[in-house]
Amino acid sequence: MSPFSESPITSSDKIFIAIRSDIVAGVIEAGSKLSEAELSTIHGVSRAVVREAINRLENVSLVERKPNIGARVVTLTHQGLIQLYQVREALEGMAARLAAQNMSDKEIAQLNKLLANHFEEVKDGESYYQEAGDVDFHYRILLGSHNQQLISMLSNNIYHLVRMYRVQLGMAGPRVTTAFVEHKNIVQAISNRDGELAELLMRRHILYSKNNIEAKLKQN
């Protein structure tokens, strides 16, 4: 059920996932250059597979490539984060609307169950699980949209970038309790099959999240 449960098949897959993980975690730092030769010796594979991995990293917006020059990890900027959240707001808002229309009753029941589990954690002050819990929540609704295009856009492109920002700017799940209430209201709207409201609430939820992060950034 987790969005990050890919099982690599080819060795390109492995290298792709390995490098992606390093980029998101900041092991390979933002803005730095990716040398094909270097990466191929590090991982013990030929340049061909590294090239393929880099291509795929480009597609998920984690690196930028220029012909004959090379690939660089994207640089994290204040503005970039804002723009990313604007896209998220639009896409996840639509996902919530569609989820209210398209989720099966069983899926909705599972969503409510997930929410109940989160409540237990919040109550006990286990904010450790918040990050993963939040991801799970959003991912579940995304799947509930039953829109393949939307699912692949968010889970392949957006989410890893969001994670990269969160990790590297040190956003360890704040807003735990307020976010929980927002989640609850969204689930309520979906349970009522009110797509209009679900979209509105989801958009606000992400907007709040963005404002919160922005405020944090300005402290630095």
Added chain:
Amino acid sequence: MSPFSESPITSSDKIFIAIRSDIVAGVIEAGSKLSEAELSTIHGVSRAVVREAINRLENVSLVERKPNIGARVVTLTHQGLIQLYQVREALEGMAARLAAQNMSDKEIAQLNKLLANHFEEVKDGESYYQEAGDVDFHYRILLGSHNQQLISMLSNNIYHLVRMYRVQLGMAGPRVTTAFVEHKNIVQAISNRDGELAELLMRRHILYSKNNIEAKLKQN
């Protein structure tokens, strides 16, 4: 200014653009398999550049690849078209909202000028230019959002798929006059810096477009 004015640098670029064009136009038919060997002999390049081109085609959602099996052109379905328009609605709605906030006065003036040109064409019954004109209109607003993430998502991923559907399902620009009025109202809202309204109108505009296409599909 046109969204399709890329200048290929490497030979991968050329092959990528060539194959993409064949796919969108239906020369390579939807659902068919892409043989690396075949394509490399046809275009007179090595398999490596064909592989890179296919990778990039995968990233723009025009082909699907399975490890050790190969790549197939996506299949066009009724449902796929609807889902595509749902994503467009979300993204272009946000683009219109941001355009109202972020476009410079100069950009807005140019947008009004573009609209005036369209009016001349519509008045004279030149529906031939409608397709390109419509693309230009939407693309201009997209650029006006000044959101790089949004721009690359729509212009790299969505628009080519939309074109593929339009071409292969034979949607030669209907709705010319009504669409023009909708465009006009959107520009008005942007000129008034009313992001809220611009988003709403753009979403409706795309929704109408979707409904129109759906109705056409049901005739077959």
Added chain:
DNA sequence: TTTTACTATATTGTCGACAATCCATGCACA
């Protein structure tokens, strides 16, 4: 006749080498 196992063939994945392009260093010249 149907099913299963195997073999042959075709296709994709990976590799190392060569070609083309870019970039930094240093030299000539104004």
Added chain:
DNA sequence: TGTGCATGGATTGTCGACAATATAGTAAAA
């Protein structure tokens, strides 16, 4: 001193060959 231009080194782009995997066809067994 500063600008422009050659040269050398490093990096990316492209190629053909080999390895690994999937598919189709055939033959053997139930």
